[in-house]
Amino acid sequence: xxxxxxxxxxxxxxxxxxxxxxxxxxxxxxxxxxxxxxxxxxxxxxxxxxxxxxxxxxxxxxxxxxxxxxxxxxxxxxxxxxxxxxxxxxxxxxxxxxxxxxxxxxxxxxxxxxxxxxxxxxxxxxxxxxxxxxxxxxxxxxxxxxxxxxxxxxxxxxxxxxxxxxxxxxxxxxxxxxxxxxxxxxxxxxxxxxxxxxxxxxxxxxxxxxxxxxxxxxxxxxxxxxxxxxxxxxxxxxxxxxxxxxxxxxxxxxxxxxxxxxxxxxxxxxxxxxxxxxxxxxxxx
Amino acid sequence: xxxxxxxxxxxxxxxxxxxxxxxxxxxxxxxxxxxxxxxxxxxxxxxxxxxxxxxxxxxxxxxxxxxxxxxxxxxxxxxxxxxxxxxxxxxxxxxxxxxxxxxxxxxxxxxxxxxxxxxxxxxxxxxxxxxxxxxxxxxxxxxxxxxxxxxxxxxxxxxxxxxxxxxxxxxxxxxxxxxxxxxxxxxxxxxxxxxxxxxxxxxxxxxxxxxxxxxxxxxxxxxxxxxxxxxxxxxxxxxxxxxxxxxxxxxxxxxxxxxxxxxxxxxxxxxxxxxxxxxxxxxxxxxxxxxxxxxxxxxxxxxxxxxxxxxxxxxxxxxxxxxxxxxxxxxxxx
Numbered sequence: 001x002x003x004x005x006x007x008x009x010x011x012x013x014x015x016x017x018x019x020x021x022x023x024x025x026x027x028x029x030x031x032x033x034x035x036x037x038x039x040x041x042x043x044x045x046x047x048x049x050x051x052x053x054x055x056x057x058x059x060x061x062x063x064x065x066x067x068x069x070x071x072x073x074x075x076x077x078x079x080x081x082x083x084x085x086x087x088x089x090x091x092x093x094x095x096x097x098x099x100x101x102x103x104x105x106x107x108x109x110x111x112x113x114x115x116x117x118x119x120x121x122x123x124x125x126x127x128x129x130x131x132x133x134x135x136x137x138x139x140x141x142x143x144x145x146x147x148x149x150x151x152x153x154x155x156x157x158x159x160x161x162x163x164x165x166x167x168x169x170x171x172x173x174x175x176x177x178x179x180x181x182x183x184x185x186x187x188x189x190x191x192x193x194x195x196x197x198x199x200x201x202x203x204x205x206x207x208x209x210x211x212x213x214x215x216x217x218x219x220x221x222x223x224x225x226x227x228x229x230x231x232x233x234x235x236x237x238x239x240x241x242x243x244x245x246x247x248x249x250x251x252x253x254x255x256x257x258x259x260x261x262x263x264x265x266x267x268x269x270x271x272x273x274x275x276x277x278x279x280x281x282x283x284x285x
Numbered sequence: 286x287x288x289x290x291x292x293x294x295x296x297x298x299x300x301x302x303x304x305x306x307x308x309x310x311x312x313x314x315x316x317x318x319x320x321x322x323x324x325x326x327x328x329x330x331x332x333x334x335x336x337x338x339x340x341x342x343x344x345x346x347x348x349x350x351x352x353x354x355x356x357x358x359x360x361x362x363x364x365x366x367x368x369x370x371x372x373x374x375x376x377x378x379x380x381x382x383x384x385x386x387x388x389x390x391x392x393x394x395x396x397x398x399x400x401x402x403x404x405x406x407x408x409x410x411x412x413x414x415x416x417x418x419x420x421x422x423x424x425x426x427x428x429x430x431x432x433x434x435x436x437x438x439x440x441x442x443x444x445x446x447x448x449x450x451x452x453x454x455x456x457x458x459x460x461x462x463x464x465x466x467x468x469x470x471x472x473x474x475x476x477x478x479x480x481x482x483x484x485x486x487x488x489x490x491x492x493x494x495x496x497x498x499x500x501x502x503x504x505x506x507x508x509x510x511x512x513x514x515x516x517x518x519x520x521x522x523x524x525x526x527x528x529x530x531x532x533x534x535x536x537x538x539x540x541x542x543x544x545x546x547x548x549x550x551x552x553x554x555x556x557x558x559x560x561x562x563x564x565x566x567x568x569x570x571x572x573x574x575x576x577x578x579x580x581x582x583x584x585x586x587x588x589x590x591x592x593x594x595x596x597x598x599x600x601x602x603x604x605x606x607x608x609x610x611x612x613x614x615x616x617x618x619x
Contacts, residue, residue, distance in 0.1 A: 027410040052439040100315040107308030129578040132571040133329030155318035216418040234420035271409040279482030
C-alpha cells in the first residue's frame with residue numbers, strides 16, 4: 001500500500017516537472033523574439049552583423065533613429081493615423097453595437113427575431129471577401145485616402161452586437177427602465193444615462209479587443225491608402241521590408257520595436273482584463 | 286444555437302414595453318452602415334466577378350459574353366491551385382499542433398489534482414503574441430531568420446549545429462513551415478484560454494464523481510472534459526478555419542514574392558496580387574474571392590451540420606432509452 005502511494009507521488013512529481021518545463025519553454029518562446037528585437041534596436045548594424053543575438057542593450061538607439069531621416073518610414077505619422085482610426089472605430093463600434101443590442105433586448109418589435117437571426121448569419125462574413133467591391137465603391141466616390149472609410153464601417157459590427165446582447169440579457173432589468181420612464185425620461189436619454197453605464201464591463205472588454213484588432217489591421221489600409229501621410233502603423237511596418245532598409249538592421253529592429261511598444265504596454269497593464277475577456281468571449285460564443 | 290433558445294426564454298419571462306418603434310429607430314445606424322459598407326460591397330464584388338473590369342483607376346466595365354469566364358479562368362489557373370493547396374496545408378499544419386498543445390495545457394492547468402503555480406503568468410505570456418500586429422511579427426521573423434546574418438543563424442552557428450549561414454527563406458519547406466509555426470505561435474494561447482474557460486464552466490461535481498470512481502487523469506480528460514467542451518472546440522474550429530482561409534498578413538510579408546516556387550502564396554495573397562498589382566485584374570480577383578466565400582460557407586455548414594447531427598442522434602438515443610425505462614418500470618409495477 002505504502003509503496004503504491006509512493007510511486008503515485010513520484011509520478012505526480014514527474015508530471016509536475018514536465019508541466020513546468022513545457023510551460024517555461026513556451027513562455028521563453030513568447031518572450032525571446034521580442035527580447036532580441038528590443039535589444040537589437042539599440043545596437044549598431046556592425047554589432048548586429050558580428051553577433052545577431054545579444055541579451056544586453058547597447059547605446060546606438062539614436063543613431064538607428066537617424067536612418068529614418070528623409071525616408072518613407074515615419075513612425076509618428078503612422079502612430080497618429082493608427083490612433084485616429086483605432087480610437088474612432090472603437091468608439092463608434094462600441095456605442096452603436098450597444099444601441100443595437102439594446103434595441104434587440106428591450107423592445108418588442110415585429111422584425112426583432114428575423115433581425116437577430118440575420119446578425120447571427122452575417123457575423124462570420126470575412127471582410128476580405130468584400131474588398132474588391134468595397135475598393136471600387138470607395139474609388140468611385142474618390143475617398144481612397146480618406147481615413148473615414150476605415151472608421152465608418154465599424155458602426156456595423158455584428159459580432160459585437162451579439163456579445164452585447166448576451167450581456168444585456170443578464171444585466172438589464174426592465175424595472176429600472178420603467179421607473180425612468182415614469183420619471184419622464186425619453187428613450188434615448190434612458191439609453192445614454194442608464195443603460196450605457198450598466199454595460200460598462202462589457203464595453204471595456206469589447207473596446208480593448210476592437211482597439212487592438214483595428215490597430216493591427218493591414219489588408220484594408222494597404223489597399224485603400226496610397227498617400228504616404230495617411231499610412232497606418234502596419235502599412236508603415238510593411239515598408240521596412242523594402243530594399244533601402246536591407247542593410248540597416250538596427251533601424252529595422254527599431255521600427256518594429258516602435259510598433260510593438262504601445263501594444264505591449266497596453267497589454268501588460270490590462271493583461272488581467274484581456275485574458276479574462278478572451279475567456280468570456282469563448283464561453284459566450 | 287443553444288444560446289439563441291436560451292436568450293429567447295429569458296426575454297419571454299421579462300415584461301416587455303410597447304415602445305416598438307424605438308426598436309426600429311435604434312437599429313437604423315447599424316442597418317444603414319451594414320447596407321453601405323458590407324452588403325453593397327458583397328453584391329458589387331459578385332457583379333464584378335462576371336465582368337471584364339481591369340486596369341488601375343478603371344471603374345467602367347461590361348459583362349462577359351460567357352458570364353462564367355473569370356470563374357473558369359480562375360479554376361484552371363495553376364497559380365490559384367497552388368495558392369489554394371498552400372492555404373489548406375498551412376491552415377491544417379497550424380491548427381493541429383495548435384489545438385493539440387492548447388488541449389494539453391488545458392488538461393494540465395485545470396487538473397485540480399496537480400496544483401500548478403504561476404498559471405496566470407503563463408496564460409498572459411502565451412497570449413502575448415496574439416495581441417501584436419501580425420505585419421510586425423512577419424517582418425520580425427523574416428529578420429530573425431535572415432541571411433547571411435540573422436539571430437537564428439547566429440544561434441545555430443554558435444551552438445555548432447551548422448558551419449555556414451543557412452538561407453532559410455530560400456527553402457520551400459522551411460518558408461511554408463515558418464508560416465505555419467508563426468500562425469501556431471500566435472494562436473495557441475488564445476485557443477488555450479478559450480478552452481480553459483470552457484472547462485471552468487463544467488460542474489465540478491462531475492470531476493469529483495469521476496475521481497471517487499477511480500478514473501485516471503487521462504480518462505477524466507478524454508471521457509469527461511473533451512465531451513463537455515465540444516461546443517467551444519467547434520467554435521474554435523470554425524473561427525480558425527475562416528481566419529486560416531483568409532490568411533494574409535504573415536504570408537504576404539514574411540518572404541519576398543511569396544517564397545520559392547510560391548510556397549507561401551495563399552489565396553488572399555493571390556487575390557491581392559491579382560487586383561492590386563501587375564495588370565489590376567479586378568474582375569478575376571472578385572471571382573476568386575467569391576469562390577473562396579462559397580468554399581468558406583460550405584465548409585462552415587458542413588462542420589455545423591456534423592455537430593448538429595450528432596446532438597440529435599444522442600437526443601434520439603436518450604429518448605429511446607427513456608421510453609424503454611418507462612416501459613420496464615410499468616411492467617415492473619404491474
